[in-house]
Amino acid sequence: MGDNGNTGLGAPELASSEALRTVAAGAATLAQGAQGDGVRALQEALGAIGDPMKADGSFGPKTHAAIVALQAAEDLPQTGIVDAATIAALDRRLAARRAPPLDEALARAAGLSPDQVAALGRKSSATQASAAPSRHDQDHFTDANKLPQVVPGAEPDPDSPPPAVDSVGDRAAAAVSGALAADRSARLDQVRRALGGDAPALAALDRLLAAGRLHTGALLPNLATMAGVRRDPRLVLEGGIDPHLVLAQAIRHVDNPLRVKQGACHGTCGAGTMEYVLLRVDPAEFVRIVDGITREAGEVTLRSGRAIRMPRSAIERDASGRVDIDRLFQSALMNHATAMSWIFDYDNAEDNDSFWAALGGDSRVPLGNFTSLFQDIMGGSYTSVSSLLRSGASVAGEVAGAMGRGERVPVLLKWEGGYHWVAAEKIERGADGAPAAVVLRNPVGSDSCKGTPPRAPLPEGCGRFRMKYADLAAHIDGATIKG
Structure with missing residues (x-):
């Protein structure tokens, strides 16, 4: 996804057009008779997916017919009018057309030839054929199985909704009546588009809406910002992590903080506890931090003014049993907890190499360091x-x-x-x-x-x-x- 108006569009052919970004946001449509650069960009995109036509910027019968054909193939109403759903379908088709170049990028990142990457993909597919498909295989970045040395692979997300009765009583007391304000409705649509067909994440988003948690405050704006910003490409190339998955897991954690796990054989109980408490107390801040550490810069400024960054060792999947977002967030916390992280980066795979690990032989965060970090994260004293x-x-x-x-x-x-x-x-x-x-x-x-x-x-x-x-x-x- 690009930084183009927070539309959620991933294809540069579409995201570079202001007119098409407006359509993707649900604020406009294009129909036969329209003219301009937005129509020209639309025609070029249609040509890229196999409907060659002259990109003259005039929405005529051929463009209308191509849109109707696309809508029919995507099981959309065949109106010939370009709306947000039609643009999203075109965006997905353009992404599918970029799969061969992605194989080449994976090959370069792994030091292999494209043929070797393809062979790894075939071998991985054969190995997984007898196993029950994971959520990652069904709805997310399927080329991840071509990445060598990704161990042990995507951790299946727990799909259970939160308990019907929360004994702590922090679920929203009552739903907010009435519809979202227009600007918030547009942001919600943007988040929905970015989630694609991720049914568990969409269900979690619907529960947040029904509980009135998206009507006010920074949670929805922060989710929309996250939906419209490109993730660090190393997440894909080194960890096999679909950028959409980071957003989906963040939403599902906000909906149900009981999903948070510390990780087996990792001394990250303090980080896991801190993550859980932040989700309970200020989920909007949790989303903002996750957004920051998973961007290409890999860091974000905390409320204290100090910057927190994600160590590179957190990207590759491990055998801890944590979903991706827990591993990334907790590793950033562990790295930040040491007073000398600029010398001793926290090593997620080994769960050591922090300053305190170097001294004590483990990664346990002392009480004072924990409190300092908790204060950085939460703000206040x-x-x-x-x-x-x-x-x-x-x-x-x-x-x-x-x-x-x-x-x-x-x-x-x-x-x-x-x-x-x-x-x-x-x-x-x-x-x-x-x-x-x-x-x-x-x-x-x-x-x-x-x-x-x-x-x-x-x-x-x-x-x-x-x-x-x-x-x-x-x-x-x-x-x-x-x-």
Whole structure:
């Protein structure tokens, strides 16, 4: 996708025309009798997909017939009028025509010949023929299977909608009545076009709309900006990641933050917890950061004024079990958490090489560094509270007070002989008003609730659990508190 008016058009033949960008945005149409540079660009695009005609800038019978044929082939109403749906169909056809040059680009990136890339594609197709098709194979960038050394491949996205009843109560209280304002409606259409036929992402977008979350605020504008800006080409060439997939996963994470996973064999529990809390508290900011780190520049300025960037090692897929957006976002957080990231880039594949890994032999982010990064991300003032300096009961009391104010609190627990970051979400009080239990979320995305600390799973799963307040006080090591 290009930077041409945030239309969502990917083909330069179309995106370079202001008239066609206006059509793609749903603000105009072209029909027989129209004239001008927009018609000329339309005719050139039709010629590129196999309908040769003179590009004279005059919308005559031949152009009308070519549009009707395109609409018939795409199962659209055969009106002969060029509307947003027709332009989107033409855009897809132009993208399909560019597949052979893309093979050549993949070959150059991998140091192979085009024939070798084609052979890899045939081999990969044969290997996958007996397996159930993944969502990535069905609706996304199918040339990714030609990229060598992409291990283990696209992680299937969880398609489950959020729980019908959210025990934390942060789903929108009620839908906003009435239609979107005209400018927001145009932005929503732009996001829909960029998603193409991604049914799970479109369903998530519809849920956000029904809950009134797109009617006001920065979420929809940030999604529209993301839909209209080109992603870093290395995502495709090195990771096999369809640019549309980044937008789709961002929307689905906003709809259901319980999708966030820390990743197997990765010490990214702090980053996973931070990602989850940001999605709960300020999803528009989450979208803005993801948009920034996945652009070609690979970085974005945080609210603190500091820049966060995605390390290149995050692009290639790993065996952590995370969907792409979790791996990219969490790697950027891990890289930013070290005070010396300009010397020791975080290495996602090895889950090390940060400054603190060099010192301690692991990638665990210390409490102070976590709080500093959390403050950069969230804005405002945050402080660390630790059981090294005060009793666990006192630290738990600080956490309970913050949750009583409606905050979600990153908490570091003593966990199975080590330490583990989780998100504390809700305080439950007894009949006497004293804290009785707390609801937390494990960033792993699941929790058997065996071992220490003692805890019990909640019905919705996805890493949510409940523990007694006394057990929280007994096992808490530290927390990051607002103020």
